[in-house]
Amino acid sequence: MAPLSPFKMYILMKNLQSSMPSSPLKDMDTGLPKVELKKSLEKIESAINDACKVLKQLNLPSVSNDNGRPAVATSSRSAGISPLLRVIGRDQDHDKIIAMLHEKENRCHANTISGTCHSVIGIHGIAGSGKSTLARCVYDHEKKQKRENKEGHFEIVIWVHVSQKFDLDSIFRDIFEGATGKKCPKLNSLHTLKEKLEEVLLGKRILLILDDVWYNSRNSEDHEELQKLISPLNVGKAGSIILVTSRTEDALLALGAVQERCIPISDLDDEMFLEMFMYYALGDARVGDHDRTKLEMIGKDIATKLKRSPLVARTVGARLRKNPKVEIWMREKDRDLIKETMGALWWSYQYLDEQVRRCFAYCSIFPRRHRLKRDELVKL
Template sequence: MKKCNFLKDQDSSMSKIELKQSLEKIEKVINDACGFFEQMNLPNKSNANLSKPASSRGAVTTARPPPLVIGRDKDCDNIVAMLHDKEEDAQPDTNKAQCYSVIGIHGIGGSGKSTLSQLVCAREEKDGHFNLVMWVHVSQDFSVDTIFRQMSEAASRTPCPQFNNLDTLQTNLQKKLHGKRFLLVLDDVWYNNRDVRQYEKLQQILSPLNAGEAGSKILVTSRTKDALIALGAAEQRCIPMSLLDEDVFLKLFKHYAFHNVCVAADDRIRLEDIATHIAKKLKGSPLAAKLVGGQLRMRPNIDYWRSSRDGNHLDDTMGALWWSYQHLDEQVRRCFAYCSIFPRRRLLEQHELVKLWAAEGFARSSNEGKDLEDVCQGYFDELVSASFLQPEVKKYSSKKDTYIVHDLLLDLADRVAGSDCFRIENQWKQIGDGLIMEGCEEEVPPDVRHLFVQTYGSELINEKICKLDNLRTLIIDGVDVRIQVEEKTVKSLFVRLKKLRVLIIPVYNDQGTFSVPESIGQLRHLRYLRHLPFETRFFWC
């Protein structure tokens, strides 16, 4: 990753000397950019066996449980007992009976399903009952090939080889599972029983799993029981997420509200009493406990806690999230809303987010000499402290300082961002031996300011994106290696999107080189320019 030089906004009226200086700065930016891309000389990979960048994310990881989990030991014990229950083991026979059985956990968002499944995984890895333990996050908009890659990498603890079709991916996965008794966790499965295509995709995920040994298990988490049954869980194996006992939940809430808080003994007693009443309003939601507790922890003031207790804004989970969001500083709220351009469960890198926020002009400081990125780093730290960004613990990746936005918080970010932020998440499907991208049917808001596009397409650029006059951010995540990025398409971006501050774009072509059009000089507001070479991968969880 490389960042272009920062440009300073110019007044509309300039002297000849100022104009000359501005033109010299623009010329320098063009020369720097051209030199930058000349250094990118990528080797010709036309003969390489490459996959589409949209789903090649490097080593997708199994997440460990949080450092502290309160009140889930009994639930974990019950699930582990089911996983080891030999009476439920299916025995393969000439009729190709399944070698695995399915157990499911269902419950509302934020109730702790993922944490519980991670806790089970951690215990099973120590126990040794299963030869392989795999944890894969599925989410609402998934592609089968991405799930196969994640399974393969979780099984081998190494990056999945680059295959370009589902049949090869499936065969590769079957080899890794052959003769192994495995535990596979499919976390956060979404399902609509009226969506036939979604059902077919879920069945396709299961297709290579019969290569395993008898006694294998699949543990599924979902918001609905229908998803568990669609994947083959028997009714008695669909476990509702239990509510924490009132005392246990209060202990969890107090952990977040009082961690490292130093107050006088008398004040502590009063705050503890108020915390007891606030905890009852949160209806047992661990996510709400974490967020609300975090906000209270930063403001250990009796009057503030009382006003929080007496309002009705904490009576449901989304209300609690909204209340927590409202108590962030204004600029921190802008930075959080900006995260809504990224897809669900995207692993976000700390240093990149900080640079993007600075480039967008989100930094506000009374200290004129303070570096903009330092100001934005403070915003980042506040979002982490308030649990709006949660650190992702990884086992098989060298990536550091990556964070994730919980699904419910991303829903909130979508709501507060409105039409300012938009993401186009293209889907892939199997055609013959290859994979192709399906088109985007969504209407992009004409006044959108920040746009994420999962996969490049010249028609999408020319017909939709180039008409977005207010666009400040354009992030194009990847390009199908069979599609050449045309220079005239990039030139159109530079000529028509004159308000761009951030541009991240793939620059692949047959020769492995790319020339920056001189029209880049028209982007007088540009603060951040980045290319996406083949070697650059975004991580997903």
């Protein structure tokens, strides 16, 4: 993200000068002396460049807007397939889902809503319980199988992040690009896009992973939208499967899953959870054997306060890992904020740099999944 170019600064200053004909010394609108106004503009430019650096540090996925200019996107649906973290304690759930994916076609559970033979497998559980991580693990397994066997069990394997509010046009484009590896062409209507997508999926055995699906059983429109979402798979080959993650079982049933294929994300036992927490908190940190033993003892006490939440284990552990010192861990062990999930996240937030916290606070005024464009954000 580059600073404003000399040419842009020249245009900006020229426009300002043209708006102040009444006095050679003061700006007509602000009443500020020109020298002071120039200094203010320089400060604003410096603040903009600092903000751009902060956005870069946040490592948000980069996309281009309609003019080909870089934009900061929070709505990227491929965000869920970033490099996978270590998976601990999910072997049983993983093996169970893989077995379901590879069931023989004559045992396929037909989708009772659409009447097709693609079936739905669902993972449900509270936020931060590891649903997406487990689904990602399954996704990686099937992609690897496809690479090693050239075709694999599934001819097409696709990951799409859905979220609370979704646009069918965007989802269909993501499915098209996931299936073909090519950019989806611009089409005039959703109907034309659906037909183009069905041409790609026709007669193929497909694994479509829909991550983070939301559903309100009291809203009939939600049910209709979900059915439209999976409708292109009706042209697929028998044995196609949709793997869904959601906070509620209702969403899975609305998509056509049968009860026995709705899998609640299992709790980690205390031993597994401690292993996960210590992996994030200490891992291969360079500390002496004596200090490591003490840190492991303190870490065990901290882990008991985290309610076996994988999200909190990762959040708190990653923060502690930056300071693997006995006195710091002892101090944090006694803090009240660490006891609850949101408390742990808030605790982590408090350790962000001041300018990053201000950036987060400002960006929180935008709705979930809103696309942030650089130029608009700078103007705001």
